[in-house]
Amino acid sequence: MTRPIISPTRPIVVLTGAGISQESGLDTFRCAGGVWSKVRLEDVATPEGFRRDPELVQEFYNARRRSLTEPHIQPNPAHHALARLEKEWPGGVLLVTQNIDDLHERAGSTQLVHMHGELLKVRCLRCDDIMPWARDVTMDTPCPQCRRAGGIRPHVVWFGEMPLEMDRIGDALDGCVLFVSIGTSGHVYPAAGFVAAVRQRGLAHTVELNLDPSDGASLFNEAQYGPASELVPEFVDELLTGL
Numbered sequence: 643m644t645r646p647i648i649s650p651t652r653p654i655v656v657l658t659g660a661g662i663s664q665e666s667g668l669d670t671f672r673c674a675g676g677v678w679s680k681v682r683l684e685d686v687a688t689p690e691g692f693r694r695d696p697e698l699v700q701e702f703y704n705a706r707r708r709s710l711t712e713p714h715i716q717p718n719p720a721h722h723a724l725a726r727l728e729k730e731w732p733g734g735v736l737l738v739t740q741n742i743d744d745l746h747e748r749a750g751s752t753q754l755v756h757m758h759g760e761l762l763k764v765r766c767l768r769c770d771d772i773m774p775w776a777r778d779v780t781m782d783t784p785c786p787q788c789r790r791a792g793g794i795r796p797h798v799v800w801f802g803e804m805p806l807e808m809d810r811i812g813d814a815l816d817g818c819v820l821f822v823s824i825g826t827s828g829h830v831y832p833a834a835g836f837v838a839a840v841r842q843r844g845l846a847h848t849v850e851l852n853l854d855p856s857d858g859a860s861l862f863n864e865a866q867y868g869p870a871s872e873l874v875p876e877f878v879d880e881l882l883t884g885l
């Protein structure tokens with residue numbers, strides 16, 4: 643399908659998944675050797691798993707927090723291209739990420755929703771405080787706010803929990819003229835349902851940029867397959883050249 647003229651005065655919504663961070667050195671979930679091939683998501687990414695063995699879950703996120711804060715883990719050209727798009731697209735860009743890493747922020751994106759939470763934050767179940775956290779957590783770690791131990795958990799959305807800022811995301815999907823899905827398998831809902839919601843309104847052009855076709859590939863008007871660090875900068879260049 644040829645791409646229609648995208649009015650630069652109208653907003654864009656971008657959805658990203660683990661694939662955009664893969665070339666930065668972070669594992670994806672469902673590719674060969676991915677996170678879910680090493681540990682059962684039921685054990686480490688559900689409230690039931692946390693109740694059953696909280697220290698196992700804390701260590702799963704401690705290991706990912708330690709990896710993310712290693713110096714060689716840096717934003718890649720795809721993250722930087724999206725930060726540039728936000729700066730230069732007159733109609734505004736909302737970046738909705740399923741990722742819990744901070745690579746979009748570090749690349750300069752600010753209009754950003756972490757719908758599955760953030761690895762570098764924790765939440766206290768005793769006082770509901772949400773705080774930045776880059777160190778290890780155990781069930782003995784006291785909350786700096788209420789001083790009580792045993793209540794600190796990753797500020798991450800597990801399976802069966804409601805993703806964050808869904809109203810803001812829904813409003814953005816309703817008003818966008820371009821929806822771009824990058825680096826996601828389209829396997830996890832409700833994120834995987836966003837493209838269908840946008841198509842239903844019939845006012846936006848939908849694009850998939852991925853290493854290979856996602857579960858929802860047939861729902862996109864346009865698709866390009868290859869590494870995000872190559873596809874995303876080219877795609878953003880094309881959008882901005884037309885301004």
Ligand code: BV8
Nearest residue numbers: 659660661670671672740801802825826827830831853870
């Ligand atoms: C909820 C935790 C409801 C943080 C994650 C229908 C409707 C609603 C819900 C459901 C539904 N059907 C089923 C459900 C339940 C469930 C679900 O979707 N299950 C799946 C398994 C079928 N959904 C939920 O439970 C959600 N909650 O719906 O709540 C509710 C209602 C009322 C009240 C309470 C609750 C919660 C979902 C969030 C779960 N948490 N993670 C963490 O530990 O990270 S999700 C997990 O998968 C990851 O966080 C990740 O964000 C997410 C999606 O994975 P992807 O990012 O797509 O990664 P993946 O590896 O799968 O794919 C990578 C892609 O990149 C590949 O396509 C690959 O080709 C590509 N790629 C690789 N390298 C590159 C590349 N592309 C470009 N360049 C490269 N270099």
